[in-house]
Amino acid sequence: MAIISSKDTIGLIHAPLGRDAQIAASLLREVGVTPTVAPDLASFVASLSDDVVFAIITEETLRSSDLRAMSAWIEAQPSWSDLPFIIMTNRGGGAERNPGASRLSEILGNVSLIERPFHVTTFVSVARSALRGRRRQYEARLRIEALDEGERRLQTAMEAGRLGAWELDLATKELFTSPTCRRIFGRGSDDNFTYLDLLDSIHPDDIARVQEAIDVTVATGADYSTEYRTIWQDGSIHWAEIHAQLYRDRSGTAIKLVGVSADVTARMKAEEHQRQLNEILEERVAERTLELEEAHAAVMAEVSQRERAEEQLRHAQKMEAIGQLTGGVAHDFNNLLMAVLGNLELLRKHVGDDAKAARLIEGAQQGAQRGASLTQRLLAFARRQDLKIGPVDLGALVLGMEDLLRRSVGSAIRIQSSLPDRLPLVSADSNQVELALLNLAVNARDAMPDGGAISIGLKEMQQLSKTDTLAAGHYVVLSVVDQGHGMNEDTLQKAIEPFFSTKELGKGTGLGLSMIHGLALQLKGDLRLTSAIGKGTTAELWIPVSTTAISLEALDPTPASEERALSPKKILLVDDDVLIAMSSADMLSDLGHEVTEAHSGREALEYLGNGNGFDLMITDYSMPGMTGAELAKAVREITPNLPILIASGYAELPPDADLDVARLGKPYTQTQLATEISKLIATDQP
Template sequence: MSISGESKYRLLVEAITDYAIYYLEPDGRITSWNAGAERCYGLSAAQAMGDNFARFYTSEDRAAGLPAQALEAAVRDGRHESHGWRLHSDGSRFWAQVVLDPIRDESDGHLVGFAAIARDSSKGQPAEEALRRSQEQLRLLVQGVRDYAIYMLDPDGCVASWNAGAERIKGYREEEVLGKYFGNFYAEQDASLGQPARNLAIAREKGVYEGEGWRTRKDGTRFWAHVVIDRLTDDNGKVVGFAKITRDVTEKKQAEDELLATREALFQSQKTESIGQLTGGVAHDFNNLLMAVMGNLELLRKWLPSAPRPQMLLDNALAGAQRGAALTQRMLAFARRQELHPRPVELPLLVHGMADLLRRSLGPEIRIGTSFPLQLPKVLIDSNQMELALLNLAVNGRDAMSGGGRLEIGARGEYVAEGHSTALPPGEYVCLWVADEGHGMDNATINRATEPFFTTKGVGKGTGLGLSMAYGLAEQSGGRLLLQSQPGRGTTVEIWLPVAAAHADAQQPAAAGDPQDEGELQASEPLSLLLVDDDDLVLLSTMAMAEDMGYDVHGVLSAEEALAFIDAGGQVDVVVTDQAMPGMPGSRLARHLRERNPGLPIVLASGYAELPMDLVPDLVRLGKPFNKRDLYRAISDAQGQVGVTDEIG
């Protein structure tokens, strides 16, 4: 018996058990059901017929309208294929692959129903679902990161994805940047130099690019970014895009810059301190040499013939030695080891008193102006050293204005708080400034300007000690020297000085009865002097000056020899000792001497300002280098302080 074609198709469909094949009306009602459908869904034909196929969807998918959307997509696209969870009759789930094909009337093309084919693909689902879950977790992870900008670029460098971190760091929303070239985020200068394309080329060639640089936010502000660009390829090695990670490390960059600046400042401070120590040592040795030269020249004056030429040569030699002494004072000022006599000073009066000297020193091509407030506190400073420093600064300003110009001197009072540019302790200060219109200095020159012997004036046109002397004076006086300068725009030197306390003594003690004539420098009574100095040239010169003034002199080269002389019964009325000696300094020798005789007059000679804090009382200071008059005055002062002493021995 023969079987019709329709029956053959029905038998074929019924025989298929691995696929659910069923027919749906246009509204989704089931009107046919094969054995595969019964096996797949667990429903008999009687149970399924007439029911809507939406019953096989999960409640979540039904609430989302997926069944109706599937039918609409099949009508619209001519076919709809989907994967998703479906329900067995017992309520359990299985992973299904479903295809819906619309069926139309051949005569007029109107929709008459749908052919549905479904397959239980749960066996392959775990791997697919794991992949889907992994991809979803990765998406959530990338979107959840806010400290890093993580986004994709297409092969041409245009943005293909954008995470929340990118929006936070760069300020752009996703819709504002998708499809835009990533070079728009670079600083304008880097972008104009082609840096974005070079970075992308490195990543394309080597697989990865890593670097740092300035980037620009949407609002125009800049941030320092750490950037990684990774190349993405398909299975055939073709570049399909780039993964880009950007992190804002501006705070780290600022911390590194601050650390570098601190290290540089420390280096400059250590260098300045080292130069100061070296300068102070050189000045000390130079002082000793000048002592020998000046002392012997003074003594020679008595023995030279009175003819004009020998006296002129002697005067020239003494003048040269005195200029050398002034040079050592500048060196000691930089090293902060000169002896100062600070007192309250009114800076406007000091500058006014120097007006004639400044005009003569600077010449007619320099116009001098002043700018002082009506009320300005007094400052605590050594007025003589301040005048010298001010003259040095004015001469520097003149030399910077080769064609003439204006030099202005002024001052202002200011309260210095924590974090001030001077780095001074908080308190009241006066800023004295000298400004010129000269050629100015670059940063490299400014960094070295206060070093001793550094000069830009050329060979033979400057010692390089004027600015360093002013620097040392400011530091030793509890203040600070600052430089402000730019090439072609002049230089301003600021000296910040502490305000004098209201109770400070404004008067400089005057020395009464100083002898004015070399002939008066004679001991008023026979005295025995003990002279102590480790430098034999200085010792011999000092002994010669003392003997010339009528003193009975005994000289030794160390503190130990001095104590041995006294312990052996040597007669001593006054001791003149150097401070800086190996083994035992003069201050310690003075202590031992006072233990033996509390009333012994002692003169302490030193070229340094810094002395131990625990000095024995009633010591007379004698600055080096000194001449006969200085020595005579110091011995007289020492006798006056302690009175007549008993003879030792």
């Protein structure tokens, strides 16, 4: 990995007597180092910097000079830096032959001696050795900076998730806590909070269980995970959730616990309330059951059915709550990725022929796009992803994916397909269905580590009556069947929950089946799983038959952006997030448009009221004070014919946002932005 280029390799020289400076400068140029000659010691010290790869100086210059300024600069170097000094001396050797060398080493630190007269090869060798050492220091600087950046990102993520960090020294019982952690225990951000304070804050009924969990972790190395009640200084009772890992030294001795804490009071109160409701419900069911048993036994079946319905309702409520939380988090991350991807896309246009910069940007883009893919899975589970639904031929889709599926599952797995010749088209998003099929095939492969066969089938089915998960009607069922180890009933019930996975750590996100389940519900279909230990798993994706024919427009491969060249427009950009507004404005300006930024609906209306003559308004939907939908309605009162484009991370705007406006899903690329603008302007103009 190159750290410095030849134009940046600066060698600083101070050799005022004879031709030493001229010779050294000439030799440095031969090895690709740019020489900088300092005429006196003061300018030599003033020229010292982190950009200097090594310094060359004569011994006689140092022998009678005041070296305090130079020593101060050396002492002030950052931790990664140890600037190499090459000293030209009339006497080589160590401290016995050249006592002055020992003194210089104490002052300058990283010292190499060259005895005059020196051979060119010797000088070049010493210079290259010093250059290699300095390059390693620059590499260390980059690693330190990367670690610092990683710590900042981790701190931001923890603050966003309201997680408190802590660390406990097991030998000294010294406790280190973050401000968020102290607030979780009812303390101020700057309050002192010791391990004894922590123990005193734990509810007396929970202290033994907490200590037992710590002892188990120290003894076995298992992760520390527990929930307990805390008593704040005002006497109020709260709940804290704690997770931690054990760290050992090289000898295997447990030395510290490092973990995070979260305030789960609201969740525990909600669960307690739900438990109370369940207890009341169970009491009523028990009373009713007793009455029914006394009256008539073919009624017991009705009670059993009611209990199953209640359990399904509780599970549905739980999944809905998780979905709402997941969708909200994914929406916020979409906004963050919007700024990252937009800036990277523009930055890539300005790197020119810098291959390293292009490679770094490409890596950052791939990471951000993986993040965007993850948020799409989360939005799919929450049924908020942006789908492009149209008529899809599932038979052609499966046939077109056969090569990809075979490469994905490997040579140890056989793929068998059963595809009828004639099947009706379904109403779906072909890209999302392809992703779902690929996920199901990979899951099937992972369930058969010793190899086996995956059967992929399509069949037309008719749902005669409405069920809890499916409306009556015609469907095409895509099935994926494996011969793997299967799942028990408990695992099967949890399979579609987000982040639940039976795979080893690092081999699965736990989002595959939850994404497919969310996709199925969003398509008004269903995902059905059947499995048994040792008998494999069958996954069925039910997709409704399409009632829409394929239009000629859908078959036209010409992008809208190529049909008509778009002249520069005057655009009003509205987004309360300054980072996203800046990124979007840069993309629009790069396309040649004149952009005016507004950071609230009120500010946007002021610009429009001043008669600026905008050609188009692009606005975010989720803004405090005035949403994008409310702004669009207000704009319609001022300039009824102004084209409006609303950007949102959600698949659908709320019902109250019933507006005749164009919509762009986040995160979007510059190309997608240009295409939507072109469509909107083309539609608005004759």
